[in-house]
Amino acid sequence: MAGPLRGRIALVAGATRGAGRGIAVELGAAGATVYVTGRSTRARRSEYDRPETVEDTADLVTAAGGHGIAVPADHLDPAQVRAVVDRIGADHGRLDVLVNDIWGAEHLFARDTPLWEHDLDAGLRLLRLAVETHAVTSHHALPLLLRHPGGLVVEMTDGTAAYNRDTYRVGFFYDLAKASVLRMAFALGHELGPRGATAVALTPGWMRSEIMLEHFGVREDNWRDALEQVPHFAISESPRYVGRAVAALAADAEVTRFNGQSLSSGGLACEYGFTDLDGTRPDAWRYLAEVHDAGRPADTTGYR
Incomplete structure (x- = not known):
């Protein structure tokens, strides 16, 4: 394994698909050993009932040049998380690197539905999956880190802290889940910084996850066909883009300058000089604020 992260050990929690998979693969491409966790395995699917598995992600990490290790785990179960960390130890x-990407709640929220009309059980499970899992994972993993x-x-x-502060x-x-994770990184920055570690919040942009591509009826190789339906999809990015952002952060000897901050894939691409697959x-996030939300026609000139 060659690369700037050779000899480094990473845990990507929630790496079955989407950003987690993209991050795990790019960490592997940089030479890291990457433990990948999730609930969907070749033997059993989660309630998502999708084909992606943690074993597939681990294989992609290894194919990229790293060492991928699949460890099925439900991050709502502290005992399972503790077992993952004990194995790494x-x-x-x-x-060296902990990525908290657990989510699993695409089917649990209703858009533009006020709190009192929203299914309460679904909303509370969303918060457990999106927030509690991160706390459980950090609680057990940080002593090792x-x-x-x-x-x-x-x-x-x-969403970045600046964008989410002003946007419902x-x-x-x-909204509460995503804001909570932003604050979690801020709080961890205060706790980890004096102890020699760094915590950041990171957001991809409009990401072409497996679920998003399926929603638009396209593949990664023909994703631009979806622009006929939603022209603003032109600003979208692959999961590997945010993966390259994490790999760049992990390889940066001066990463502490970002401690406690809210970062984005697009912003870090300008900082480090990496590109998306294309x-x-x-x-x-700059495009969404200045073009999409401003009601301007789709035009990515100057934004990609």
């Missing part, structure tokens, strides 16, 4: 005695200086924690969310995001439960640098 026994195997390597260290953890802090054994050696320079550790990095990446809290994955949707989908509905009460969704060679462009989409800056989705």
Whole structure:
């Protein structure tokens, strides 16, 4: 395994698909050993009932040049999370990168439905999946990460702190979940910084996840066909783009300058110079604020 992260150990919690998979693969491409967790396996699917599995992600990590290790786990179960961390500790005695990407709630929120009309059980489960899982994982993983200086924690969310502060995001439960993860990174920054580690919140832009591509009836190789339905989809990005953002952060010897901050894939692409798979640098959150939300026609000129 060659690359700037050779010898580094990463845990990507929630790596079955989407951003988690993209991050795991790019960490692998940089040479890291990557433990990938999730509930969907080749033997059993989660309630998503989708074909992607943690074993598939691990294989992609290895094919990219790293060492992928699949560990099925439900991050709402502290015992299962503790077992994952104990395994990493026994195997390597260290953890250099923790990515909290657990989500699993696409089917649990109703858009533009006020709190009092929203299904309460679904909303509360959303909060458990999106927030409680991150707290459980960090609780068990951070002691291992802090054994050696320079550790990095990446809290994955949707939206930058600046954008979400001024924008109502989908509905009460969704908005609360994404804001909570942003604050979680801020709080961890205060707790980890004095102990030699770094915590950041990171958001992709409009990401072409497996679920999003399926929604539009396209594939990664013909995603632009979806622009006929939604022209603003032109600003979208692949999951590998935010993966390259995490890999760049993990390889940065001065990453502590970002401690406690809210970051985006597009912003970090400008900082580090990486591109998406097509060679462009989409800056989705600036585009959404200045073009989409402003009611302007779709035009990515100057934004990718």
